[in-house]
Amino acid sequence: MSGFAKITSTEAVGRLATSLDTFKEEAVAALDSLQLEVRRALEWIRHDRKEFWDQEVRRGWERVAEARAELERRMTFHRIGEHQPACRDEKLALEKAKRRLRAAEQKVELVRRWRQAVEHELTEYQGAVNQLNGWLQSDQPRAMNDLKRMAAALDSYVSAGLPGELHPGGSISSGGEREPTPESQAEVSGEEDSATEEPHDEAMGL
Numbered sequence: 145m146s147g148f149a150k151i152t153s154t155e156a157v158g159r160l161a162t163s164l165d166t167f168k169e170e171a172v173a174a175l176d177s178l179q180l181e182v183r184r185a186l187e188w189i190r191h192d193r194k195e196f197w198d199q200e201v202r203r204g205w206e207r208v209a210e211a212r213a214e215l216e217r218r219m220t221f222h223r224i225g226e227h228q229p230a231c232r233d234e235k236l237a238l239e240k241a242k243r244r245l246r247a248a249e250q251k252v253e254l255v256r257r258w259r260q261a262v263e264h265e266l267t268e269y270q271g272a273v274n275q276l277n278g279w280l281q282s283d284q285p286r287a288m289n290d291l292k293r294m295a296a297a298l299d300s301y302v303s304a305g306l307p308g309e310l311h312p313g314g315s316i317s318s319g320g321e322r323e324p325t326p327e328s329q330a331e332v333s334g335e336e337d338s339a340t341e342e343p344h345d346e347a348m349g350l
C-alpha cells in the first residue's frame with residue numbers, strides 16, 4: 145500500500161456543505177408551500193363542498209315539497225266532478241325538483257367518497273413528509289457537522305506539511321525520509337563512476 149497522500153483541493157468539501165445547506169432551505173420552503181396547498185384542498189372538500197351539497201339537498205327537499213303542494217292544489221281546485229285535471233306543468237315541475245334532489249344527494253355521496261380517498265392519500269403523504277422532516281431536522285445537521293470537521297481536518301493536514309507533501313528535489317514518504325529523485329541518483333552514480341576510474345588512471349601513468 146502506498147505511503148503517499150495526494151491532496152489536490154479541500155474546497156470540494158466546502159461546496160458539498162454549501163449545497164447541502166441550500167437543499168435544506170429549499171426543501172423546507174417547498175414543504176411549507178405543499179402543506180398550505182394540502183390544507184386548502186382539505187378545507188375545500190371537507191367543508192366547502194360538503195356544506196354546499198348538504199344545503200342543496202335541503203333546498204331540494206323544499207322544492208319537491210313546494211312542487212307537490214302546488215300539484216295537489218291545482219288538482220283540487222280544477223277538478224270537475226269525476227274529471228281529473230292534467231296539471232302537466234305542475235307534474236313536470238315536480239319531476240324536475242325530484243331530479244335536482246337526486247343529483248344533490250349523489251353529490252353528497254360523491255363528496256363523502258372523495259373525502260375518504262383524499263384523507264387516505266394524505267396519510268401516505270404525511271408519512272413520507274415526516275421522514276423527510278426527520279432527516280432535515282436531525283440527520284442534515286449531523287451531516288453538516290461531519291463535513292465541517294472533515295474540512296477542518298483537511299485544512300490542518302495541508303497547512304501542517306505532513307508526510308506526503310511534495311518538496312523541491314524530492315518527496316517525503318510516510319516515514320519522513322527523503323526519497324531520491326532521478327537527479328540525485330544521477331549525481332550519486334557519477335561519483336561512484338569517478339571513484340572506480342581513478343585507480344585505472346594511475347595504473348596507466350597518467
